[in-house]
Amino acid sequence: MKLLGILLVLSAFTSKGYSIVCKNCWHFATTPCTEPTVSCPNDQICVAALTMVIEGTKITPQYSVSCGTQSECNVTGSLNFIYGRILTGTSCCSTDNCDPPTPQLPVESSVKNGLTCRTCYSGTSDYCYTGDKIECTGDQNKCGRMARTLTGTFNTKDATRGCTTESFCGILGNKKDSINGLNVDMAMYCSDGATGLYSGLIYFVIVALLTTLLF
Template sequence: MIYSLFTMDSVITLVFLLSGLLTPGYAIICTQCTSSLSSCTGYTANCASKLVCISIYESTRVGNTESFQFVRGCGYKSDCDQLGLFAIPNGKYRFSATCCNSDNCTPNPPSLPPVNNTSNNKQCPHCVSETSKDCNSNQMMACMGDETKCALQNSEVTIGSNTQKSSIRGCATKSFCKLGTQTAESGGVKRKIVTKCSACTALYSAITLLLTLTISMMTNVF
């Protein structure tokens, strides 16, 4: 299961792959590890039944700073061979996932989707909220390359009787929109992240684009 969520101060990427987060019924054995490089090695562990070995490579860029993470572990078949990109005015999140289905197998190296900074003449609203799961904004951003969807991603983290909600809107690729609804629970912490998408709208004019970019630079919202 793959999760991504930009916050006001940073980008948080949550990947729940360890078998301890999943239901019992052990089947396949997979390597479990994380690294800031494009590969990693680690210990092996039993996965829950019906899971496969998965490798996920992801990139998070905020401003001029870009970080990478590589994760191997247990995952769902529905997450295999997926890749996607999500963007806000001052940041981009990219991921790619590959799988294999035998004990101690090594998935093919995942390749991140390329960054295309050419406007596709489409636009989406953008906003971030740390208190609501449905932020709304009249501010628009220009979408680039294959970013043909407007995405809303909302998150709920529940500990006991307390639930923290957050949300973000921006431009996304069609493949990112396939994430849909993802849930995980561990150590009494429940997490639910829902990704919803709609079609982008055409840019109204060059003036609209100029105002959008100016507002983004002035507010530095991410």
């Protein structure tokens, strides 16, 4: 009976999962955090994210560590917009108070893939829309708008629209978290957009139709 009781206690413990402690921070740097730690929900691990916002020759790094899921590990993605581009990579570790490896950023490509997206940026609203367009490159096979609201240690809203990767439309671009007093609410809205190849095909169909009608 005593052995049965011990087994039941162990079973109850494992069914609840294992909770670890992670550092919890967000700052404008590329270095690991030294901020206080937090206890993660069961079965979550420590996830680091490194983001580079590139506008011309200006590069602004952002580094964060928080609790997350295994699906968030070792993911890279990018978003190109009217003023520049955003590159993001993640990494993970799974022991108390650990420092994840330095996240790897995606490899950029200058090869156009035929997709064209509308592009804009707003530093005062979580929505933007203009007639400006941008040609997509590499694996940026989606048109996306990122809407972000930050509250807590400082408050701001911004929106970025342009060419993006599948990973930004999913894991990287959608996040709700509280990091060292900063509440992050970020969402991505994506579509397949329209390709230059498709536009060219429509042009030739119209020309062929007009030729048939006139002759």
